[in-house]
Amino acid sequence: MPTVSMTVNGKTVRRDVDPRTLLVNFLRNDLRLTGTHVGCDTSQCGACVVHADGRAIKSCTSLALSCDGMAVTTIEGLATGADLHPMQEAFRQHHGLQCGYCTPGMIMTAIDLVARKGHHLDEHTIREELEGNICRCTGYHNIVKAVAAGAEAMKAPAEVPAMAAE
Amino acid sequence: MSATGIGAPVLRREDKRYITGKGQYVDDVNRYGQAHAFFLRSPHAHARILSIDTAEAEAEPGVVAVYTGQHLADDKVGGLICGWMIHSKDGSPMKAGPHPALAQGKVRYVGDHVAVVIADTYSEAKDAAEKIVVDYEVLDAVVDTAGARTAGGEPVHEVAPDNTVFEFHLGNREPTEAAFARAAHVTKIDLVNNRLIPNAMEPRAAVGDWDAGTDTFTLYTTSQNPHVARLVLSAFIGIAPEHKLRVIAPDVGGGFGSKIFIYAEETVCVWAAKKVGRPVKWCAERTEAFLSDAHGRDHVTHAELATDAGGRVIGLKVHTVANLGAYLSTFSSSVPTYLYAPLLSGQYDIPAIYVEVDAVYSNTAPVDAYRGAGRPEATFVIERLMEVAARELGKDPAEFRRQNFVTSFPHQTPVIMCYDVGDYAASLDKALATVDYVGFPARRAESERRGMLRGLGFSAYIEACGIAPSAAVGSLGAGVGLWESAEVRVNPVGTVEVLTGSHSHGQGHETTFAQLVSDRLGIPIDNVSIVHGDTDKVQMGMGTYGSRSGAVGMSAIVKALDKIETKARKVAGHVLEAAEGDIEFKDGKFTVKGTDKSIDFASVALQAYVAHKFNGQELEPGLKEGAFYDPTNFTFPSGVHICEVEIDPDTGVTRIERWVAVDDFGVLINPMIVEGQVHGGIAQGVGQALFEGTVYDSSGQLLTASYMDYQMPRAYDFPRFSVETTETRCPSNPLGIKGCGEAGAIAAPPAVINAITDALGHEDIAMPATPRAVWRAIRRTPQKMAAE
Numbered sequence: 001m002p003t004v005s006m007t008v009n010g011k012t013v014r015r016d017v018d019p020r021t022l023l024v025n026f027l028r029n030d031l032r033l034t035g036t037h038v039g040c041d042t043s044q045c046g047a048c049v050v051h052a053d054g055r056a057i058k059s060c061t062s063l064a065l066s067c068d069g070m071a072v073t074t075i076e077g078l079a080t081g082a083d084l085h086p087m088q089e090a091f092r093q094h095h096g097l098q099c100g101y102c103t104p105g106m107i108m109t110a111i112d113l114v115a116r117k118g119h120h121l122d123e124h125t126i127r128e129e130l131e132g133n134i135c136r137c138t139g140y141h142n143i144v145k146a147v148a149a150g151a152e153a154m155k156a157p158a159e160v161p162a163m164a165a166e
Numbered sequence: 167m168s169a170t171g172i173g174a175p176v177l178r179r180e181d182k183r184y185i186t187g188k189g190q191y192v193d194d195v196n197r198y199g200q201a202h203a204f205f206l207r208s209p210h211a212h213a214r215i216l217s218i219d220t221a222e223a224e225a226e227p228g229v230v231a232v233y234t235g236q237h238l239a240d241d242k243v244g245g246l247i248c249g250w251m252i253h254s255k256d257g258s259p260m261k262a263g264p265h266p267a268l269a270q271g272k273v274r275y276v277g278d279h280v281a282v283v284i285a286d287t288y289s290e291a292k293d294a295a296e297k298i299v300v301d302y303e304v305l306d307a308v309v310d311t312a313g314a315r316t317a318g319g320e321p322v323h324e325v326a327p328d329n330t331v332f333e334f335h336l337g338n339r340e341p342t343e344a345a346f347a348r349a350a351h352v353t354k355i356d357l358v359n360n361r362l363i364p365n366a367m368e369p370r371a372a373v374g375d376w377d378a379g380t381d382t383f384t385l386y387t388t389s390q391n392p393h394v395a396r397l398v399l400s401a402f403i404g405i406a407p408e409h410k411l412r413v414i415a416p417d418v419g420g421g422f423g424s425k426i427f428i429y430a431e432e433t434v435c436v437w438a439a440k441k442v443g444r445p446v447k448w449c450a451e452r453t454e455a456f457l458s459d460a461h462g463r464d465h466v467t468h469a470e471l472a473t474d475a476g477g478r479v480i481g482l483k484v485h486t487v488a489n490l491g492a493y494l495s496t497f498s499s500s501v502p503t504y505l506y507a508p509l510l511s512g513q514y515d516i517p518a519i520y521v522e523v524d525a526v527y528s529n530t531a532p533v534d535a536y537r538g539a540g541r542p543e544a545t546f547v548i549e550r551l552m553e554v555a556a557r558e559l560g561k562d563p564a565e566f567r568r569q570n571f572v573t574s575f576p577h578q579t580p581v582i583m584c585y586d587v588g589d590y591a592a593s594l595d596k597a598l599a600t601v602d603y604v605g606f607p608a609r610r611a612e613s614e615r616r617g618m619l620r621g622l623g624f625s626a627y628i629e630a631c632g633i634a635p636s637a638a639v640g641s642l643g644a645g646v647g648l649w650e651s652a653e654v655r656v657n658p659v660g661t662v663e664v665l666t667g668s669h670s671h672g673q674g675h676e677t678t679f680a681q682l683v684s685d686r687l688g689i690p691i692d693n694v695s696i697v698h699g700d701t702d703k704v705q706m707g708m709g710t711y712g713s714r715s716g717a718v719g720m721s722a723i724v725k726a727l728d729k730i731e732t733k734a735r736k737v738a739g740h741v742l743e744a745a746e747g748d749i750e751f752k753d754g755k756f757t758v759k760g761t762d763k764s765i766d767f768a769s770v771a772l773q774a775y776v777a778h779k780f781n782g783q784e785l786e787p788g789l790k791e792g793a794f795y796d797p798t799n800f801t802f803p804s805g806v807h808i809c810e811v812e813i814d815p816d817t818g819v820t821r822i823e824r825w826v827a828v829d830d831f832g833v834l835i836n837p838m839i840v841e842g843q844v845h846g847g848i849a850q851g852v853g854q855a856l857f858e859g860t861v862y863d864s865s866g867q868l869l870t871a872s873y874m875d876y877q878m879p880r881a882y883d884f885p886r887f888s889v890e891t892t893e894t895r896c897p898s899n900p901l902g903i904k905g906c907g908e909a910g911a912i913a914a915p916p917a918v919i920n921a922i923t924d925a926l927g928h929e930d931i932a933m934p935a936t937p938r939a940v941w942r943a944i945r946r947t948p949q950k951m952a953a954e
């Protein structure tokens with residue numbers, strides 16, 4: 001079996017893998033990082049989004065071997081100790097999740113969106129950019145609010161405006 | 167209201183684990199030494215199995231075992247059951263065909279379970295399954311709902327020669343016919359309520375485990391009601407007696423009804439765990455979810471509404487064919503009957519109603535409850551009829567509804583339900599104001615200037631939630647009671663664990679239930695934990711569906727808290743050396759009336775356990791109480807949703823421009839969570855109306871078995887929703903709650919279609935109103951054609 005090595009959430013990992021192993025299964029089964037989810041088999045739902053070398057990718061559609069040498073960040077790697085990433089905090093503050101299954105992928109997509117489009121995201125942009133992420137629970141309403149607030153908060157990682165400010 | 171009490175928009179306590187990737191869903195559970203299951207599924211909709219040869223598959227690398235229906239039969243494993251008996255109008259019981267967990271002799275839909283391969287890895291199991299040789303004799307498939315009874319050929323089940331499961335009716339035929347005979351106007355409509363595939367984002371999964379030392383089984387499963395799963399797996403399927411079977415439903419990633427039912431896969435995983443002596447894990451791929459999760463809706467209906475010369479509705483006649491698919495799923499028979507027909511009266515005072523429902527088998531996936539379950543179908547019928555009738559009579563649809571609203575309570579309908587309370591006009595008025603109804607003609611004119619079509623549609627829905635009084639559902643055929651249980655355990659330090667039979671799979675019970683307890687006992691919310699989803703912890707429960715967790719589940723907690731307070735007062739009386747009757751309990755403190763002698767809740771808890779201050783014979787040590795709450799009536803959430811659309815006649819694309827929801831859910835525990843439930847419900851309802859169409863071809867192949875083919879609603883499909891509430895307190899439960907989980911999905915479809923038909927100027931459009939369907943419908947509109 002070939003060997004794959006990468007940096008996952010800041011730690012170097014090295015494993016022998018079946019060459020057909022998908023990145024998502026490598027993360028979930030080999031590294032037991034089960035925060036990254038699988039919601040489909042056609043690369044449509046975005047439950048599996050992680051960052052590879054700083055860019056959002058669908059880990060269900062990438063082979064572990066194709067990420068050899070990359071730096072991968074998963075939902076588990078966002079918080080610094082007890083301090084949540086501002087986007088995580090924004091999802092909580094704005095009730096941007098219900099069952100939580102789509103949430104890791106949503107948050108990873110949202111952070112990537114901020115990296116690409118900046119901190120002032122209008123509603124239209126956010127809705128368009130969430131094209132590859134399906135949520136069955138929330139009707140997206142509060143996700144959109146959370147992403148906008150999280151984007152702002154990432155600029156000045158202090159306080160996310162509270163729900164009541166609506 | 168305290169910051170964390172009833173009515174406060176408390177941020178969710180469960181979120182922390184979900185936003186950090188620390189949720190524990192079934193697929194995150196891994197047991198030492200586990201093997202993996204792959205199910206070989208039928209490629210045919212209807213076929214006899216002549217032979218199955220598994221020898222080659224068994225020899226494949228990593229394969230532990232291959233099992234077929236014969237192994238289940240040899241082990242006397244019972245079939246899956248339907249827990250609600252419906253009788254036909256001639257008094258005969260419904261015709262339930264056999265439903266083995268792995269096919270025995272015949273397959274009845276594409277995706278039906280033929281064999282299971284268990285191997286060291288999932289890939290090995292999947293690879294080996296290709297080596298199973300099945301010899302099928304393919305039969306003609308019954309697919310079409312309306313045509314199932316006259317399909318001819320071999321019936322889906324021998325017990326139902328014309329594919330009819332039952333012929334149900336409700337209401338009064340003669341008075342209804344009399345009303346139609348004297349009607350000034352009759353509105354007729356033909357409707358299809360499109361079949362939906364639930365698509366909770368977490369696919370179904372199961373891990374079966376068996377402990378050889380104690381001969382006990384554990385099943386981790388994606389369930390909305392683990393206790394019901396245990397009951398069925400024990401008492402009917404015969405896996406193990408209940409005390410030898412533990413069912414755990416940990417974090418569950420959405421259900422919407424589809425995870426109520428007891429399915430083949432979890433049955434096989436737990437049974438096989440003992441056979442192979444290893445834990446057995448299965449997790450559905452999305453395509454398997456499309457093929458084999460219980461689907462929703464699938465009705466074909468003809469309905470007629472009779473009005474008198476003054477525009478009062480005087481009668482309603484409905485005939486529905488309901489497709490139940492290839493097998494009767496766990497609660498399937500109740501959905502198009504008692505969850506449907508009793509809601510057809512809507513918010514209206516209709517003196518005569520008669521409903522007939524013919525349920526049919528077909529070679530399609532089983533159909534069962536999906537968010538709303540029967541009530542969206544009923545609402546679609548009555549709200550389309552009301553809109554069309556108003557148009558035919560030249561009346562404003564809002565005012566026509568208002569004229570026919572039930573205005574005095576209690577109100578007994580001709581179809582079982584007794585509405586206890588409501589103020590339908592209040593919701594309507596608020597919705598009209600919020601949507602700016604008077605400004606609509608100007609908005610429409612503005613759209614038309616841009617060459618666009620604009621329409622506005624109403625939906626004034628009612629639902630029966632808080633399911634349900636056990637005696638009532640028992641008399642209607644339910645195999646179970648629909649109470650809920652709660653146990654409140656106060657620890658010696660005054661922290662509290664609440665064990666509930668409700669199950670949260672996104673609803674936020676860990677927050678709302680804790681709000682109730684913190685409010686009542688006057689303790690910090692952080693001192694309360696909510697325990698659910700494990701039959702070894704919670705003794706018994708009926709689970710979460712039918713918007714019942716608030717009205718029924720929380721009422722059980724209230725009942726247990728009443729007992730806690732009674733006991734705690736006794737303890738406080740002993741400690742404070744006062745008569746029990748002189749003790750007041752407020753804000754977490756027990757005080758002797760008229761004195762400053764007091765003791766806080768935590769100290770009472772400690773005293774209850776050290777038991778130094780009272781005689782253990784007259785007052786038992788400890789502070790722990792349980793309760794079962796059986797509701798006395800259904801609850802009746804209601805409201806008005808208004809949808810405003812703009813249609814591009816060149817493309818047929820419908821954009822929702824405004825959505826106003828004004829709902830009466832009774833008392834709200836956490837308005838933030840309630841709003842979220844409404845948002846999600848609307849999105850699912852809009853999905854049904856605009857996007858989600860399940861397509862089987864004439865041979866029974868599911869053409870919409872992935873997200874490439876089945877259009878899920880996405881973020882860009884929606885505007886911002888305006889969600890507001892009115893409140894009439896529910897009189898039948900202690901908290902005044904009605905329930906909010908299904909409202910959006912019930913209200914939304916007719917609101918969308920009423921808006922689209924308003925824009926089109928005719929009624930000829932079916933769900934889902936995709937761009938293609940709308941584009942074609944526009945070309946069926948003479949006046950719009952001329953205007954173009």
Ligand code: FES
Pocket residue numbers: 037038039040041042043044045046047048049058059060061
């Ligand atoms: S699991 Fe990767 S897109 Fe669905």
Ligand code: FES
Pocket residue numbers: 096097098099100101102103134135136137138367419420672
């Ligand atoms: S929160 Fe459940 S799928 Fe998004």
